[in-house]
Amino acid sequence: xxxxxxxxxxxxxxxxxxxxxxxxxxEQGEFVSVVGASGCxxxxxxxxxxxxxxxxxxxxxxxxxxxxxxxxxxxxxxLSARENVALALHDKGMRRADQRSEADRLLxxxxxxxxxxxxxxxxxxxxxxxxxxxxxxxxxSRLLLMDEPFSALDAITRDVLHDELVTLWKEHGLxxxxxxxxxxxxxxxxxxxxxxxxxxxxxxxxxHIDEAYPRDPxxxxxxxxxREITAALKKEVVGV
Amino acid sequence: xxxxxxxxxxxxxxxxxMGAVVTVWQVIVWAKLKPTSExxxxxxxxxxxxxxxxxxxxxxxxxxxxxxxxxxxxxxxLVATPLGLLVALVRPVRSFVRPVLSALQQLPSVSWxxxxxxxxxxxxxxxxxxxxxxxVPSIANSLVSGVDxxxxxxxxxxxxxxxxxxxxxxxxxxxxxxxxxxxxxEQGWAFAWRSLMAAELIASTGELGSGLGNILTEGRNSQxxxxxxxxxxxxxxxxxxxxxxxxxxxxxxxxxxRGLAVA
Numbered sequence: 188x189x190x191x192x193x194x195x196x197x198x199x200x201x202x203x204x205x206x207x208x209x210x211x212x213x214e215q216g217e218f219v220s221v222v223g224a225s226g227c228x229x230x231x232x233x234x235x236x237x238x239x240x241x242x243x244x245x246x247x248x249x250x251x252x253x254x255x256x257x258x259x260x261x262x263x264x265x266l267s268a269r270e271n272v273a274l275a276l277h278d279k280g281m282r283r284a285d286q287r288s289e290a291d292r293l294l295x296x297x298x299x300x301x302x303x304x305x306x307x308x309x310x311x312x313x314x315x316x317x318x319x320x321x322x323x324x325x326x327x328s329r330l331l332l333m334d335e336p337f338s339a340l341d342a343i344t345r346d347v348l349h350d351e352l353v354t355l356w357k358e359h360g361l362x363x364x365x366x367x368x369x370x371x372x373x374x375x376x377x378x379x380x381x382x383x384x385x386x387x388x389x390x391x392x393x394x395h396i397d398e399a400y401p402r403d404p405x406x407x408x409x410x411x412x413x414r415e416i417t418a419a420l421k422k423e424v425v426g427v
Numbered sequence: 428x429x430x431x432x433x434x435x436x437x438x439x440x441x442x443x444x445m446g447a448v449v450t451v452w453q454v455i456v457w458a459k460l461k462p463t464s465e466x467x468x469x470x471x472x473x474x475x476x477x478x479x480x481x482x483x484x485x486x487x488x489x490x491x492x493x494x495x496x497x498x499x500x501x502x503x504x505l506v507a508t509p510l511g512l513l514v515a516l517v518r519p520v521r522s523f524v525r526p527v528l529s530a531l532q533q534l535p536s537v538s539w540x541x542x543x544x545x546x547x548x549x550x551x552x553x554x555x556x557x558x559x560x561x562x563v564p565s566i567a568n569s570l571v572s573g574v575d576x577x578x579x580x581x582x583x584x585x586x587x588x589x590x591x592x593x594x595x596x597x598x599x600x601x602x603x604x605x606x607x608x609x610x611x612x613e614q615g616w617a618f619a620w621r622s623l624m625a626a627e628l629i630a631s632t633g634e635l636g637s638g639l640g641n642i643l644t645e646g647r648n649s650q651x652x653x654x655x656x657x658x659x660x661x662x663x664x665x666x667x668x669x670x671x672x673x674x675x676x677x678x679x680x681x682x683x684x685r686g687l688a689v690a
Contacts, residue, residue, distance in 0.1 A: 254587060255583075255587055257580065259580045261578075261580040261581055261583065261584035262584075263581065263584075263599065263602070263603070264603075264684075264685040264686065265602045265603075265605065265681075265684050265685055266602075274588060274590075274598060275588045275589075277588070277589070277590065277594065277598070278589050306684065306685070306686060307686070308685065308686025309686070322588070323587075326587070326588065326589070
């Protein structure tokens with residue numbers, strides 16, 4: 188569970204806070220999407236939850252240590268997919284052989300069976316991001332903070348990864364905070380979509396989505412809600 | 428067969444290049460611009476090499492010099508690697524030591540030869556001191572640059588994986604800095620080898636075994652230009668040997684493992 192109450196972040200001497208008194212509660216096992224235009228403080232919000240950034244005011248409580256996943260999968264280029272995942276197990280007191288088999292199991296789980304020995308440069312962008320997800324799960328964290336993880340991928344790969352992420356989330360009881368500027372992605376994934384506005388960064392609106400998974404990104408439901416949220420987003424950006 | 432063929436493909440440019448040099452050289456000799464006592468012909472230099480071989484000096488000199496150079500280089504790596512890591516990762520150490528390293532890197536290590544001889548005499552200590560003073564700053568400095576160039580995302584990822592301290596250095600920092608470090612090693616070897624040749628030329632007596640520098644000195648003392656050119660050829664051959672047998676495969680391994688282009 189994540190609890191933020193009135194978290195405010197100011198960068199240096201800037202007059203307008205990057206996050207202005209943001210309060211939110213994310214329950215255990217929830218999948219929350221955060222949308223907003225560039226520079227609205229989405230990433231800062233994630234960094235605050237991750238503990239990478241301390242708020243100037245307000246309180247942050249996070250129950251379990253989170254794993255962060257960024258647009259850049261940041262894999263280690265000199266290690267194979269298996270070694271990348273196994274490295275996340277370095278402090279679990281496991282033997283090398285156990286680390287390897289656990290890494291293989293996690294790679295199978297993200298659909299990379301047979302690619303264990305490949306190096307990052309031999310994998311596609313989507314596969315690399317899968318390794319990053321397996322690595323994050325290997326840390327034993329049940330809380331994933333994802334910062335536009337799929338925005339560098341092509342649309343079809345992204346759709347596939349959306350389905351897989353939802354499956355992982357359900358099977359492992361993960362809690363996911365998913366930051367994106369893509370409204371359709373936010374609607375396809377989240378049980379809740381939070382809309383952030385910039386200058387100062389704050390949460391301006393929230394939608395609860397009861398639609399069952401997996402959601403078809405081209406369905407009327409997703410389209411309708413996407414239109415609605417995009418209109419609200421536009422209003423925040425342009426001010427009309 | 429294909430292995431042989433790829434060997435031929437790899438060696439051909441080198442053979443053509445050397446062939447061109449020797450041809451131009453021979454043409455200059457034929458033009459009789461200078462007497463052969465000043466510009467000897469390729470055949471005369473080959474004869475001098477043959478003489479060194481039959482005297483048993485050729486291999487022993489090469490071995491003595493290479494052995495000293497490689498040993499000094501390995502010592503330099505042992506000193507420079509922890510030093511470079513400390514400078515790169517510990518802020519106070521960086522602010523004090525980095526300027527010293529940069530200054531030393533500018534200084535030709537041959538400048539230390541007279542001082543070394545006074546301190547240690549013409550012993551192998553002098554030779555190794557000169558090699559270290561030449562190679563350590565350049566290896567350490569390149570390692571520092573290599574660490575500085577690691578993308579912040581990689582370091583953040585390491586932090587998220589709970590890696591810290593020695594384990595972080597061993598598993599992430601050093602491998603991530605490897606391409607830059609490798610460049611530093613190659614440069615360090617060049618410095619080590621140059622320093623050694625200078626030291627052998629200046630301090631060619633004493634308890635030091637006979638190296639390639641001694642062939643050059645002997646050539647100078649007897650005004651034997653063929654012998655001196657033979658010595659230069661041997662020094663060149665040693666450099667090529669280390670590059671082709673040592674650095675080239677190492678570089679290929681490091682770069683191809685990372686999906687970087689191999690030149």
